[in-house]
Amino acid sequence: MADRLDVLIVGAGFSGMYMALKCREQGLKFEVIEAGSGVGGTWYWNRYPGARVDIQSLEYSFGFDETLEQEWRWSERYAPQAELLAYANHVADRYDLKPHIRFSTRVTAAHWDAAADGWNVTLDSGAVIAARFLVLATGCLSVPTDVTFSGIGDYRGRIYRTSRWPHEGVDFTGQRVGIIGTGSSAIQSIPIIAQQAAHLTVFQRTPNYSMPAHNGPIPEADWQEWLQDPRAYRARSRNTVGGFWNEAREETLATQTPPDEIKAELERRWAWGGFRILSGFADQGIDPDANRIIASFVAAKIREQVKDPKVAELLTPKDHPFGTKRPCVDTGYYATYNRDNVELIDLRSDPLETFTATGIRTQGRSFDFDAVVLATGFDAMTGAIERIDIRGVNGETIKEHWAHGPETYLGLMVAGFPNLFLITGPGSPSVLTNMIHSIEQHVEYVADIIASLNAAQAGRIEATREAEQLWTDHVDQTAAMTLLPQANSWYMGANVPGKPRRFMPYAGGLHTYTDICNAVKAKGWEGFVVARGAQVISESRTFTTYPPPPENMAPHLMELAMGRVAQWMQDHGRA
Ligand code: FAD
Ligand code: N01
Numbered sequence: 001m002a003d004r005l006d007v008l009i010v011g012a013g014f015s016g017m018y019m020a021l022k023c024r025e026q027g028l029k030f031e032v033i034e035a036g037s038g039v040g041g042t043w044y045w046n047r048y049p050g051a052r053v054d055i056q057s058l059e060y061s062f063g064f065d066e067t068l069e070q071e072w073r074w075s076e077r078y079a080p081q082a083e084l085l086a087y088a089n090h091v092a093d094r095y096d097l098k099p100h101i102r103f104s105t106r107v108t109a110a111h112w113d114a115a116a117d118g119w120n121v122t123l124d125s126g127a128v129i130a131a132r133f134l135v136l137a138t139g140c141l142s143v144p145t146d147v148t149f150s151g152i153g154d155y156r157g158r159i160y161r162t163s164r165w166p167h168e169g170v171d172f173t174g175q176r177v178g179i180i181g182t183g184s185s186a187i188q189s190i191p192i193i194a195q196q197a198a199h200l201t202v203f204q205r206t207p208n209y210s211m212p213a214h215n216g217p218i219p220e221a222d223w224q225e226w227l228q229d230p231r232a233y234r235a236r237s238r239n240t241v242g243g244f245w246n247e248a249r250e251e252t253l254a255t256q257t258p259p260d261e262i263k264a265e266l267e268r269r270w271a272w273g274g275f276r277i278l279s280g281f282a283d284q285g286i287d288p289d290a291n292r293i294i295a296s297f298v299a300a301k302i303r304e305q306v307k308d309p310k311v312a313e314l315l316t317p318k319d320h321p322f323g324t325k326r327p328c329v330d331t332g333y334y335a336t337y338n339r340d341n342v343e344l345i346d347l348r349s350d351p352l353e354t355f356t357a358t359g360i361r362t363q364g365r366s367f368d369f370d371a372v373v374l375a376t377g378f379d380a381m382t383g384a385i386e387r388i389d390i391r392g393v394n395g396e397t398i399k400e401h402w403a404h405g406p407e408t409y410l411g412l413m414v415a416g417f418p419n420l421f422l423i424t425g426p427g428s429p430s431v432l433t434n435m436i437h438s439i440e441q442h443v444e445y446v447a448d449i450i451a452s453l454n455a456a457q458a459g460r461i462e463a464t465r466e467a468e469q470l471w472t473d474h475v476d477q478t479a480a481m482t483l484l485p486q487a488n489s490w491y492m493g494a495n496v497p498g499k500p501r502r503f504m505p506y507a508g509g510l511h512t513y514t515d516i517c518n519a520v521k522a523k524g525w526e527g528f529v530v531a532r533g534a535q536v537i538s539e540s541r542t543f544t545t546y547p548p549p550p551e552n553m554a555p556h557l558m559e560l561a562m563g564r565v566a567q568w569m570q571d572h573g574r575a
Contacts, residue, residue: 005029007450008121008131010107010388012097013041014088015137015423015439018062020097022447026454031131032101033123039101040088041139043081047165048185048375049192051081054274054329055434058218058226059244061087063234064440068094070230078215078274078329109389110134110420117459117533118419122389132459133450136385137423140431143383145496147376149180151354158371162189163378170371172196178360178367180352181375182208184328189375191332194342201367203360205347206488207317209298210328214273238441241509243434246279251552254281254290266297274329285323285482286557295322305334314346320487326431380490381426381504382406392417393462405493405502407472409463409527409543410517412442418462421446426504427475431491433510441514448521459532467527467543473574474546479503480568481561512547519545 007023009016012034023030036044043051053060057074072090075083092098102123109122119134144163152159160170162185177197179186182204194200226233237244247269254262262281269276277298283290299316306312315334336342350362359368382402390398393416401407401414408414411428412421423442424430430438453461479485485492485503493499506513520526520543527543529536549558569575 003029004116004118005031005129005131007133007135008033008119008129009135009137010034011041011137011139011142011384011423012036012039012092012101012103013044013137013139013142014062014091014436015139015443016041016101016135017088017091017095017097018064018439018443019135019137019423019446020100021095022443023450024095024100026447026451028450030100031129032097033105033107033121034101034103035106037104038085038089039092039098040085041142043084043088045142045165046163046185047081047167047169048160048162048189048373049170049196050188050190050331051162051165051185052076052078052188052213052215053084054078054184054213055244056218056222056274057083058222058233059237059434060436062091062436062440063230063238064444066230074218076215077218078213107388109391111389111391112393112418114393133419133421135421135423135446136388136425138384138388140381140384140424140435141378143379143387145377145379147374149352149355151356154357155355155359155372156357157359157369160371160373162186162373162375172371174198175370176359176368177201177371177373178203178369179373179375181377182206183375183377184208184326185377186373186375187328187330187333189373190342191330191336193373194336194339197341199341199343201343201345201369203345203347203352203362204314206319207315208325208328209295209317209322210330210333211270211275211277211298212273213329213331214271215331237434238437238514239511241279241511242275242432243429243437243510244275246276248279250282250550251554252281253283253287253554253557254293255283255287257281262293263297266294270297270301275327278323278327283554283557285484286561288321288483291321291323291483298322302334307338311337311344314344320489321483324484324487325489326491377490377495379496379499380493381431382493382499383496385422385425390417390420392420403500405500406504407468409468409471410513410520411475411506412445413461413463413468413528415463415465415468418460421449427471428506429508429510429513430505432505432507438510441510441517445517445521449525452525453530456530456537457532458530458537461525461528461530463528464541466541470543471527473572474508474543475506476503476572477565477568478506478508480564482507508547516545516547 006028007030009019009032012032016032056077057079106124110119118132121129173196176199178201180203284294303312350364353361386399406426408427411425424438488494526540530538
């Protein structure tokens with residue numbers, strides 16, 4: 001075994017790269033292991049046509065270095081995948097990170113070595129690396145679901161997965177193409193594939209809400225604001241629920257606003273595009289009546305865009321409140337169904353039975369395809385972590401520890417797994433936010449923990465089980481206050497058969513979460529035990545740093561939210 005590392009980082013997306021940089025700043029001995037042959041993570045793997053961000057690039061970009069910020073110019077409001085990948089490579093080259101990354105290599109196991117206060121990490125080559133700290137920067141949306149279809153092995157055409165798209169690209173010109181799925185990946189790729197293909201058949205099981213991106217040059221007002229004071233622009237983004245500026249109106253209630261004012265506000269937000277419609281009214285995420293107002297506005301927008309009323313009806317979500325699944329941001333998605341060469345198949349009324357040698361057979365029809373695209377999603381948040389055989393102090397695996405759904409302390413650490421850090425793990429705001437800002441906050445926090453352990457000459461840090469349970473209850477209860485758990489979403493683990501149902505990200509907002517993390521640190525790493533061998537250096541077993549109740553919440557909303565929490569407590573046997 002080679003000399004022991006201070007830090008082994010798994011993954012070379014934005015999380016792993018920034019973690020590597022922080023390790024270098026501290027003079028630590030580190031290495032990054034990456035399964036792909038290049039950096040960029042999400043933007044390395046997801047090369048399907050139309051792939052781009054749904055948060056404006058001015059905000060979905062690193063803010064830790066002003067020079068980096070100033071030297072990079074985004075070409076559009078929502079940068080496309082190729083530009084994001086170029087940015088990731090620019091970051092890697094600018095900070096000379098690539099020599100520290102072992103590409104095309106997968107971490108398969110990590111076992112805690114109590115005698116050494118560290119991890120023995122096994123690679124797919126069979127090599128074992130010892131490291132004091134293990135950082136899982138493995139991504140929340142990096143492992144495609146294992147979904148399979150009967151007869152798929154017999155199909156003689158080509159099959160593509162959006163999340164594993166060929167690097168050389170795919171030209172569908174003149175082809176008959178089928179696509180399964182209508183999540184964000186499909187909604188971005190369908191308009192482009194439709195322009196190329198002779199015919200495109202979309203197989204939809206559940207419709208999603210989608211808002212127009214109105215992509216184009218960065219709006220002049222944003223650009224000017226950014227140029228004037230990039231630090232203030234960043235600070236404003238970070239100090240929000242979602243980690244990006246969205247003009248949230250925290251006191252205006254849809255249920256108490258006259259219809260013409262609601263319409264004007266929603267039209268304004270729709271015209272701006274993207275996620276802005278998610279934060280027009282304080283009650284839309286809590287009160288079903290308010291939510292229905294926004295949902296029916298969006299349904300009307302779908303009807304406006306799709307000429308055939310039957311198709312528009314099929315494309316309108318009915319099974320989940322607006323915003324409780326990750327909404328999509330599109331360019332020309334709904335209008336694509338007005339094309340003569342595009343057909344929508346509703347798998348609810350005509351279920352998919354099997355692939356055949358030449359295509360797909362549903363209960364009622366047969367389709368021949370030259371190519372089929374699977375846009376079927378990810379084993380989100382826990383998938384990449386659970387696929388590594390990680391064994392902690394008692395030999396328990398993380399998968400076993402998470403048998404009832406993920407339990408973490410702050411989404412950062414897991415009890416019984418010392419010196420193991422998750423970046424944007426379950427239990428942190430993560431996928432509910434602008435991920436770059438969440439990544440920066442997490443990486444800086446982990447780097448802080450490592451620095452403070454080194455300053456105290458401590459060997460390890462571990463989240464206590466008490467703190468983990470209290471935090472996990474808080475995560476569950478925060479979600480329960482909202483409408484979010486009402487959808488069968490991947491946030492809930494509902495897209496993977498057999499996966500425990502638990503709302504995985506922390507819904508309290510990035511700003512609140514950051515304050516909590518800072519308070520945990522100020523209290524001497526509350527909820528953690530810091531030790532060297534058998535000697536405990538500091539110990540604070542519980543978590544007490546709950547955020548104060550929102551002062552400006554309307555009484556009836558508070559009552560609704562608290563009622564749901566009381567129900568949750570009853571259902572889960574909490575006093
Ligand atoms: P990733 O980019 O997923 O990188 C993780 C890396 O770890 C991967 O390269 C993977 O190969 C590697 N890895 C995993 N397991 C192992 C292992 N065992 N051994 C070795 N290597 C391993 N977020 C937003 O905020 N805004 C957006 O607009 C947005 N758009 C998205 C679009 C798509 C198509 C997808 C899939 C996600 C999007 N996201 C978006 C979420 C996105 O994942 C994050 O924004 C961000 O890129 C995550 O960076 P990361 O480094 O944490 O993880
Ligand atoms: O995956 P999804 P995604 N038979 O899970 C269907 C981010 N992202 O890759 O809902 C038939 O959303 C499934 O149907 P149903 C973003 O966070 C962002 O599109 O289970 N259909 C669904 O329609 C996003 O939320 C962007 O009924 C099956 C689809 O496949 C996340 O990544 C772009 C099926 C999967 O949708 C995941 O998005 C892309 C089956 N057996 C991704 N199995 C941006 O815009 C699954 N489906 C920035």
